[in-house]
Amino acid sequence: MQDFFSLNLSALAVVSPALALKLNDFKPNESYEVFQGDDVLNINIIDKRTHTPLFTQNPLEETNSKIQVFSTYSHYPYLYFFGVGNGVFYKVLLHNELLKRIVVLEPELELLFIALHFMDFSQEILEQRIIFLDATHCDFIHIDMLFATNRDAKVYSKTYDLHLFNGYYEKYAQLYININQLFIRAIEHSVVSVGNDSRDAIIGISHHIRNLPDVLKSPTLLELLRHIKGRDSAIIVATGPSLSKQIPYLRQIQDYATIMCIDASFPILAREGIKPDIVFSLERVELTARFYEDTPKKFHKDVIFAITSIVHQRLKNALKGDVVQYSLRPFGYTNYFHIPEYGYLGIGMSAANMAYELIVHSKFKRCIIIGQDLAFGEDGSSHAKNAVYGENEISPKTMEDKGQKVMVEKYGGGGMVESTKVWKMFLTFYERDIANTPYPIEVINATEGGARIQGTKEIPFKEAIKLIDTTHKKKPITLVYPSTQEYEANLDKVRQKIEDWIELGLKDKAFVEEVFLEVAALTERFELLNKENRLDELQAQELQNCIDRIQKVKELFDDIRFRECFMDAIQSYIFHQEMDIARLLVMPANNEEAKLIKQAEIIYAHKYWLFSLAGGMDVVIEKVKEAYESWEIHHQAKDMSVNKA
Numbered sequence: 001m002q003d004f005f006s007l008n009l010s011a012l013a014v015v016s017p018a019l020a021l022k023l024n025d026f027k028p029n030e031s032y033e034v035f036q037g038d039d040v041l042n043i044n045i046i047d048k049r050t051h052t053p054l055f056t057q058n059p060l061e062e063t064n065s066k067i068q069v070f071s072t073y074s075h076y077p078y079l080y081f082f083g084v085g086n087g088v089f090y091k092v093l094l095h096n097e098l099l100k101r102i103v104v105l106e107p108e109l110e111l112l113f114i115a116l117h118f119m120d121f122s123q124e125i126l127e128q129r130i131i132f133l134d135a136t137h138c139d140f141i142h143i144d145m146l147f148a149t150n151r152d153a154k155v156y157s158k159t160y161d162l163h164l165f166n167g168y169y170e171k172y173a174q175l176y177i178n179i180n181q182l183f184i185r186a187i188e189h190s191v192v193s194v195g196n197d198s199r200d201a202i203i204g205i206s207h208h209i210r211n212l213p214d215v216l217k218s219p220t221l222l223e224l225l226r227h228i229k230g231r232d233s234a235i236i237v238a239t240g241p242s243l244s245k246q247i248p249y250l251r252q253i254q255d256y257a258t259i260m261c262i263d264a265s266f267p268i269l270a271r272e273g274i275k276p277d278i279v280f281s282l283e284r285v286e287l288t289a290r291f292y293e294d295t296p297k298k299f300h301k302d303v304i305f306a307i308t309s310i311v312h313q314r315l316k317n318a319l320k321g322d323v324v325q326y327s328l329r330p331f332g333y334t335n336y337f338h339i340p341e342y343g344y345l346g347i348g349m350s351a352a353n354m355a356y357e358l359i360v361h362s363k364f365k366r367c368i369i370i371g372q373d374l375a376f377g378e379d380g381s382s383h384a385k386n387a388v389y390g391e392n393e394i395s396p397k398t399m400e401d402k403g404q405k406v407m408v409e410k411y412g413g414g415g416m417v418e419s420t421k422v423w424k425m426f427l428t429f430y431e432r433d434i435a436n437t438p439y440p441i442e443v444i445n446a447t448e449g450g451a452r453i454q455g456t457k458e459i460p461f462k463e464a465i466k467l468i469d470t471t472h473k474k475k476p477i478t479l480v481y482p483s484t485q486e487y488e489a490n491l492d493k494v495r496q497k498i499e500d501w502i503e504l505g506l507k508d509k510a511f512v513e514e515v516f517l518e519v520a521a522l523t524e525r526f527e528l529l530n531k532e533n534r535l536d537e538l539q540a541q542e543l544q545n546c547i548d549r550i551q552k553v554k555e556l557f558d559d560i561r562f563r564e565c566f567m568d569a570i571q572s573y574i575f576h577q578e579m580d581i582a583r584l585l586v587m588p589a590n591n592e593e594a595k596l597i598k599q600a601e602i603i604y605a606h607k608y609w610l611f612s613l614a615g616g617m618d619v620v621i622e623k624v625k626e627a628y629e630s631w632e633i634h635h636q637a638k639d640m641s642v643n644k645a
Helices: 004-015 017-024 059-073 088-093 109-118 122-126 140-148 151-159 167-194 199-217 221-228 241-253 263-271 286-293 313-318 351-362 396-401 421-435 461-467 484-531 540-558 560-585 592-644
Strands: 032-036 043-047 078-082 101-106 130-134 162-164 233-237 258-262 278-281 304-308 323-327 366-370 405-409 416-420 442-445
Touching: 004 017, 004 109, 004 122, 017 109, 017 130, 032 109, 043 109, 059 088, 078 151, 078 167, 088 101, 101 109, 122 130, 140 151, 140 167, 140 421, 151 167, 151 560, 162 167, 167 421, 167 560, 199 313, 199 323, 199 484, 199 560, 199 592, 221 323, 221 351, 233 241, 233 351, 241 263, 241 366, 241 461, 258 263, 258 351, 263 278, 263 286, 278 351, 286 313, 304 351, 351 366, 351 421, 366 461, 396 405, 396 416, 405 421, 416 421, 442 461, 484 540, 484 560, 484 592, 540 560, 540 592, 560 592
Parallel strands: 078 101, 078 162, 101 130, 233 258, 233 366, 258 278, 278 304, 304 323, 366 442
Antiparallel strands: 032 043, 405 416
């Protein structure tokens, strides 16, 4: 017999090394005994602890019966199961080329150990067509990553169901329920992250292109990293209600720790005479400028303002004359310009997430977080005292009335605190960032209030500052700006990129509009034939030809350039439609009539999808043109002033 286990273990070592290590250390026949019949696939497994068989009947017959049941799932690209069984069922399922991924959670690793001895899954493991997870050590981060890293998995999330392999696994009912809840939470988070409004993304694209000349004049992100790399301790100062009580201790340690604060905390620290080293802004919102406008200009001196390329012009104006370091958020449209020396920060949704990412990139030994409540204070306050927009900027009652209030585990455990859906999303990004940190960093949550952040140590700030190296004061950060030659070369590069974006975008949009008109004409014909009771004239091939044309449009998404230029803006237009379309696509069609109905429904569903896609592309192209023209207007104005002189 082939050594399937070694092949499978080698594959797991590549994609899931922690699980591979666990399985490698397993001693066989501790809790289970294997019985194999005359057929190599007729494998039963007995639980020696309870004398319970995995299969109550003939294993091969039960497997074949299960395969028949799941024939109705033949068009499902993503399937989720609780329990590995003997592995035979999954090997058969994987013969279906439409199946992109099976996720299998197993509460008894010995059963997975056994299954991997009988079936060769090595290729499918490497291709991640099958993912095995240890159900007893599976947390939200593990499950969230299944959707965060795979857009198609998000699209098909409305078809999600966690299937129990068979009756043997019913004894793990509570674990099954807990994991199912984690899946639901992860799906909710992934859908919320996509959003349902494209305006923010379109504004971001416009701001990014307008700001590119200023971005290219600023010190690079690599330059900033060079100056702070390998430092001892960083403190992230957020603006939650608990911040006020930490101010005295922050003042004590300010000469030794690298202080990174979010924009909203800057004026609060200024009032206390505490100067941060780096202040972060990542959003496109105009009112963010107030955090800088309300802080005396003299206090801006010797501070690095780390902002993203999508910030509003008003914020830029508030920082004139200051040391500004631009970075790119990891969006498609920022990747498109290929200036990696300015990227990437801001994968999370808050400036505090951005600060943590910089700390990780710089390989600090320690990160201490304060003011990161991500929840309402005991008195109902939402922000620290002296916050620009007030300590009661939002209220629990208002959030509850809007359906935005949620409960999360509180700092220190032992209960829940009131939070909001947005704060919970920030919390999830924080926990994901910490879980994915590629080196051992000590992350201390010294907030002493608010929400618990998984992956952090909870230590009072008074005690946490004792861990900071105070043998010497921190060095000032002095950044070097790009040369004129470097600036002009980069400017020429991004200018060409913008012109290509417009040219290719117009070409692709024309094709989408062409297919939309074809679909619109066919759906009008549907309606006419239906009105005249002549639907029998419809031919399956005619409908399939139309679906093939729609598929040609979808092939645009295989082009990385198209995805980079348009996906961020249009996904909220089309994503929720695609989720509903996905439910149509997985429907079985067992006869010609059912096939015709399914084809017609798919075409109808794509009519509005195509309309939305073309409309979204049009808006993006026009905003890109408008933003790019602002460069020309600037240059023209400059030229006119020179001529007048």
